[in-house]
Amino acid sequence: MVPLCFLPVLFAALTPxxxxxxKKKKREERQEEDEDEFKRGDLLEVPxxxxxxxxxxxxxxxxxxxxxxxxxxxxxxxxxxQKMVTNTRLILGVLLKxxxxxxxxxxxxxxxxxxxxxxxxxxxxxxxxxDPEAVALRAERLRGQVPYSLLWFNCEHYVMYCRYxxxxxxxxxxxxxxxxxxxxxxxxxxxxxxxxxxxxxxxxAALSPYTLLLLLLMPFLVWMAS
Numbered sequence: 247m248v249p250l251c252f253l254p255v256l257f258a259a260l261t262p263x264x265x266x267x268x269k270k271k272k273r274e275e276r277q278e279e280d281e282d283e284f285k286r287g288d289l290l291e292v293p294x295x296x297x298x299x300x301x302x303x304x305x306x307x308x309x310x311x312x313x314x315x316x317x318x319x320x321x322x323x324x325x326x327x328q329k330m331v332t333n334t335r336l337i338l339g340v341l342l343k344x345x346x347x348x349x350x351x352x353x354x355x356x357x358x359x360x361x362x363x364x365x366x367x368x369x370x371x372x373x374x375x376x377d378p379e380a381v382a383l384r385a386e387r388l389r390g391q392v393p394y395s396l397l398w399f400n401c402e403h404y405v406m407y408c409r410y411x412x413x414x415x416x417x418x419x420x421x422x423x424x425x426x427x428x429x430x431x432x433x434x435x436x437x438x439x440x441x442x443x444x445x446x447x448x449x450x451a452a453l454s455p456y457t458l459l460l461l462l463l464m465p466f467l468v469w470m471a472s
Contacts, residue, residue, distance in 0.1 A: 285303065285305075285378060287377070288363050289409045290362070294359070300404070301401070310408075311401055312345055312346070312394075313336065315331050315339040348389065349386075369416070373411070
């Protein structure tokens, strides 16, 4: 028979162990839920404010994804590198074209957003996905530092290569299409011509014939391209 005075001590000693068991059980339940919801080799999409982020599900609640990151350049400490990437690290990584393929938990990858599973399969109907195990192995094989380019090799290029065997980005295509339509629009061509004509009139005394020709030629080329 345990004296009543010792019960609080025993309860305090058992509580941390019980809490740890509860946390472990919750982690296992969450992992089982992830396994039921996602399959190894799935392409995961997470909507962000200005873009969509992509990753490949590896199983066990882990996602391989490609992100711009400056930390591997300025530090070799694995603990610092493995910490969740901040906005400052992302921006500096984009500017210096440095990135890394890393493996994070589903929660860190989602960052509080809803996850979409394999919606690209419908768009890429002519490109059937590779075997799920081959997809996951490709994603794991590229892990580490990789040169990053916002337009020519980003997270979408990475997952498209892993899942479909081709490196492409619909986001980049749409962005370039929008920029082209804006830059080469007739309205922009008219404004460019007016600005060029005004500059010629203002600086006509100080302009050389070659500079004058260039100022007249540029608006003409934009107009013809539009």
